[in-house]
Amino acid sequence: MKKPSFISKLAVGATALGVAVAMLPGASANTTYVPNGLSSETAAASCWEVKQNDPESTSGTYWLYTPSMDAPAQFYCDQETDGGGWVMIGRGREGWTEEYFGRGKAEDIFTKPTGPEAFDPVQLSSETVDELLDGDRVDSLEDGVRFRRAVNAEGTDWQNVYAQRINTESWSWTLQANTNWGGVRFENPSSIGGSRIYGLTTGGIASWNQSYNTLRFTSAAVHGWKNGFAYGSYVRGNTDASSYLWTPTGTAPMGFTQVFIRPKINQNDAGFAQIPDSGLAAEDNRQLPNSFTASMRWRTSMESGTGVVSELNTRVQAIAQVGNTVFTGGDFKNVVSASGETVEQGYLAGYDVNSAELVRSFTPKFNGQIKALESLPSGLLAVGGEFTEVNGQPANGFVILNPVTGETDTSLGWDIVNRVSGAVPVVKTIQVQGGYVYIGGSFTHVKGGTGDFYTYSRNAARFNVSTKGVDVTWRPVLNGTVNGVSASEDGVALAGYFTKVNDVNTVKLAYLSPTAGTISKPWVWKPSYPINTTNGGFQFDVQQAHSEVWAGGSEHLIAQYSLSDLSRMSSSITRSGGDFQDLQLDTNTDVMYGACHCGNWVYEGADLYQTPWNTAVSDIHRIRLVGAFDAQTGEVLPEFSPEISGDKGYGVWESFVDSNGVLWAGGDITRSRGSGGGQSTVGFVRFTPRDVAPAAAPSDLQVTTDGTTDELTWTSGTRSRTDYQVLRDNRVIATVKSGTSYSVAHTDGARYFVRSVDNVGNYSKTTPVATAPAPPVEEPVDPPVEEPAPPVEEPVDPPVDNEENPVIPPVDEPAPNDPAPPVVDENPDPADPVEPVEPEAPADQKLVVSGDRWDVTFGLTNIYDRTWRDTNYAYNTGRQWYTRPSSIGWGEPSLASNLSFNWWNQPNAMFLRKELTINPATGQSLVLTTYADDGMAIYVNGKEVHRENLATNATASSMALARVAYSDAKLRPITITIPASELNQGKNVIAAQVHAYRRGESATFDMEATLKNP
Structure with missing residues (x-):
């Protein structure tokens, strides 16, 4: 539970x-009381409830308690801003984290809410924030999330930014992940200008200009890779210890920030359940591994055994247990102890399951890397991979070993060959189920028993444990490599690079009959990215669990399917980076582990790689090479939040749960977070159960x-x-x-x-x-005897206002040093000269600035249809338009709206519109300032007013005439002046088409527009 x-x-x-x-x-609890938050017993359900019950309450520390919490706890409440009722969930300057467990000591938030001593960030755990919401969704907060930032180095002026997180059920600190925010509002002090309101934004929380109206939760080299809430590059800061605006470069500082939410919950509606007289049952954590790695006893070498360094030659790619030994196999040269001892044991090594010490008696010799390991019912160890020799004898990528000594066991007579010209036999996956041993990989024939007869069974086969021979009744033929196999009594799931099984189309995933090896039910699944089915969308692994089957593979997709009809039940996408490379089911805890080359975020519920935040995403969590999922519901289990990293970014290729419940993970690993901090853990890591x-x-x-x-x-x-x-x-x-x-x-x-x-x-x-x-019951006590009352004094008459005793009111005397009042000339002489007053000239009016939102679309099919640039263009024409802040485009990371395209689907041009309402006076003019990266044409009310580096009548597929670097374009601004005579009274439209020079080149746009006086 x-x-x-x-x-x-x-x-x-x-x-x-x-x-x-x-x-x-x-x-x-059975006595009516006012939840004022002043004690643990009178804890309120929210800061908002405290404020409702006591409108005079001031900001400070209060006790809060919801049914989701285990006990009342103290929090900081802001009871002044915008009506009060805000609970602080984090504060600090630079060094914030995106981790599930937050950062620092929670009590530091209410004991040190602000000031230089609060610059080191402290963040409540995501679990704590969800408990404050008491089951409400984050996207249901009607007031959104509030970010209170200092706007000057002294911390005397402050900005409040309000933003609503969209498509988010639970809280997480993954504020750097691309996602949708709505209702963004900047409430600025007068020292930096007026307030601004914006609509939907995707990406950073709010990035509309290079000044104060930008709120990016970011980490970059310019900030020493420290997370924080940064302003635009026009804002100045410094590295002074006492500065509220921190930056090593002098620009784009991270302001000291406090983060608030305002759940509107009260005790009467909270619904605390009545405890029965028998009491409550025990409550414990779900069985998951600790998020920190166990101390390193042994590791692999940094060097590859084959000398090849690639994604498919990572250090550890297979893990299995036989008896009390856990074996790790992959592509490593030797193993190294924590004390620095090097043992020349390459490709495959064994470790004691209890002590994690190297089993020195196990000394097999391979000449190539290991891809698969499995414990056989007989107690032997099956090994698959890309080797041709084991212990000095020929071996075709498949061998059986004695798990104590590592000697080759030939009693089963199992072997594979690949008779495709020039192909190498490889076994990439092995599984034991129901009296059979299944193998998958790249081969054409298999054999077993004592004979030399090879049976045709292409890329997948199984052996009968009792007869030791090949099961000739189950011989599928697949036209591509099999990467993963998972068998049950219901059927056999396969994942790989294939597109056909027995000449029947089934792309990358197949579900076969457990008796005949033919397709038992079609698996028409939805890839996360439009693919060419002959070479895209490959899947690396499958795992059956209960009445579901899981699959993971390319384009960052892990998905769960119903075994009844193989329809999708749930899915998640990782961005950026992140093909899933291994799945491992822990049947004791009902947890599915998904391993990948992912180091950023997992979008729970998403199924589209390009924009996972726009689909059915419900949560965004941090993921570092391996994550945990509920095997039945498909939900991410964010409490398991390890930090693992490698030197090449190839990720984790194998995970395994041993007999002690310890999770092993292997791959391109060089460092991890242990209980005492970072540690060098090369090749594989271990996570003990919490x-x-x-x-x-x-x-x-x-x-x-x-x-x-x-x-x-x-x-x-x-x-x-x-x-x-x-x-x-x-x-x-x-x-x-x-x-x-x-x-x-x-x-x-x-x-x-x-x-x-x-x-x-x-x-x-x-x-x-x-x-x-x-x-x-107290005994009654006789009442006391009454004493006589004291004498009553006679009243004294008040003074009488008469001639003998007048009542004189006080007189205000002027102070001796008060200045004399000014003398006003009440009868001025008409002949006196009067100085004329010059009327103020009206100021130029800024109509468009960088950061304003533009309508944008791509690939207009008929550029000659000029209605898209006209003043009264109808948007309901079937063309999809988006609204994004400028600067906008692709190929330049500093843009406010950095559009994400791959090379093959990048458009050649984008088309933009912005509507303005102005009433220009005679003599005024509209001045546009922009630049051309690479080519562009500008229109005002349908009329072309400028063309740069772009052919006349260029179509949506046309390229710019020459390449212009983004930096060069910014250095050559273009100014366009339109007189008032060519403008409308009221609605006016600026339109632009922007073209890249070729695929892979940047195309960007930004503009300012000013209504100028003569």
Whole structure:
């Protein structure tokens, strides 16, 4: 059972820091009280509820508690901005993270919300933020996310940016990932200009100009690869320790930023469930590996065994266990211990499953890389790969070994050959199921038993374990390499490069009969990218799980299909980089591990590579070479959030769960995050299971009372020191860090429970209920004898206003140093000269600036149809138009709207429109400033006003006449002047067509427009 636990740990931490757990006398869950957030017992469900109940509440620290949280915890609430009710979820300057677990100590947010001591970022975990939302979606926040940034180095002026995250269910810090944001609003102080409102944006949170109206969560070389919320390049900053605007280059600084959300939740609607008298059951974490890697005992060499360095020659590509030995195979020259000892054991090595020490008795010798490993029912080790010799004897890419010594075992007589001219026999996948051993790869014939007869079974085959021979009843013929196989009683799933099975079309994925080797059901699946089916969309692996089958492969797609009809149930896409190369099902925990060469983000629910954020995406999470998915629902399990990296970017090619529940991952790995920080872990890493066992439950809960205080005592269930949570009625009211007793203000009939809690979020079952007894009845006391009342003084009449005793009001006397009032000439002489007042000339009017949004489309089929550039063009013509901020285009990373195209689908031109409403006066003119990268034509109200480096009547497929570098184009601005006589009163339209010189070249556009006076 999974139970979020970060908030309870936060509460434990707060108590450890000496935070008082104050109680209001007489308050309990069955007594009406105002959730003011001033104590753990009167915790509110949100900062917004605090503000609604106390409109005079000021910004500061408050206790919050929702049903999704394990205990009340303290947070910082902004109760002034925009009506208040905002909870701070992160703050800092440079050095933010995108990791699921956030950064820093959560209590630092409310103890140090601002100031130079807050520059080191602290971010609540994504789990904590979701608990504050209490099940509501992030995209349902009506006020969006608020980013409060300093706009000057002194931190005296501030900007608020509001933005709504679209297509996002859960919170994540993946703010650098391309996604959709809506309703973006800049509330600027007067020192930097007026406020701005924008619509939909894709990519950075808000990037409309190179000044203050830009909010990019970014990391780049200019910032030392530190994440932060950066302004545009026109804003200046420095590296001073006390500066609120930090940048090593002097420009595009990262401003000190606070991040807020405003969930509008109250206790009455929160729905805390009533606890039965028997108490609550234990609550533990879902079984997943720790996100940090185990200490390195052994690693592979950095050097390749074959001398080849490529994506298909990574260090570890296969992992399996036989007995107490875990074997790793791939393309490595030797293995190295943590102490620096080098052992000349290349391509394949074994390690003790319990100690992770090298098994020195296992010493096979190969002359080529390993692609597949599998434990056979007989206790032998099956090995597949691209080798031709094992232990000094010929071997055709497939061999059986003694798992203790590494000697070749020939008792089964299994072998493969590839009789295609010039082809090399290779086994890339092996699986044991139901008395059979399945193999897949690149071969034409197989043999087994004692004879020399080879049976035709192309690229996939199986051996009968009991007879040792080839199963001649199951002999499929595939026209391409098989990369993955997963068999069950229902059927056999295959993944690879093939497009036909037994001359029946089935592209890259196939589901075969378990008896005949023919297609049992069609697998018409949707690739994540338009492909040529003869060479694209390849799949690397398949795994069956329950009533589903998973597949992973090219264009960054991992997907789950129903076994009943092979229809898609779920899918996820990684960007940028990220073909899935291996799948591994842990049947004990129902977790599917997906390994890839991905190092950025996984878009859960997406199925389209080009724009995964525009499809059915529900969440975006960080992924670093391997991720965890729920095998039944397909959901990403972001609590497993490792950090692994390699030197070539080839990623992880194999994952495996051993008999101790340890997850092994192998591939192009050179470094990982361990429990003590970064460590060198070359070739493979290990992740031990996280703790999911709660401490022993307490017992014998007793409650006594004197009518004022309830005294709770209980018996510990463990010898070691344990933290305890005290629950009253249906809520946690305190965490006890030391001892087995607690005192709380008395409430008649209060129902108490106690449970153990550890530091990783596991909770024991609670004690049964213990009810507060009625207070003792006090004996009546005789009333006191009344003393005589003191004498009453006679009233004194007030002074009378008469001639003898006048009441004189005070008189305001002028101060001796006050200046004399000015003398006003009430009768001026008409002959006195009057100085004329010069009327102010009207200022030029800026109509369009960089960062404004333009309508853009591509590939207009008939450039001669000039209606697209006319003033009254109808947009409902079937042509797809988009709205994006300038600068816009492709081939230049600094653009505000950097359009993503591959070489083969990059358009030659883009077409842009912008509508303006102006009323030009006589003598005024419209001045356009732009540049040509590479060729362009500009139109105003349908009339061409300028053409640069572009042939007359150029079509959508035309290229510019010459190449112009982006940097050169920016240095040669083009100015176009249109007199008022050629403009309309009211609606005017500027249109532009921009052409690249050739495929692969940049094409960019930006413009400013000013209505100038004579």
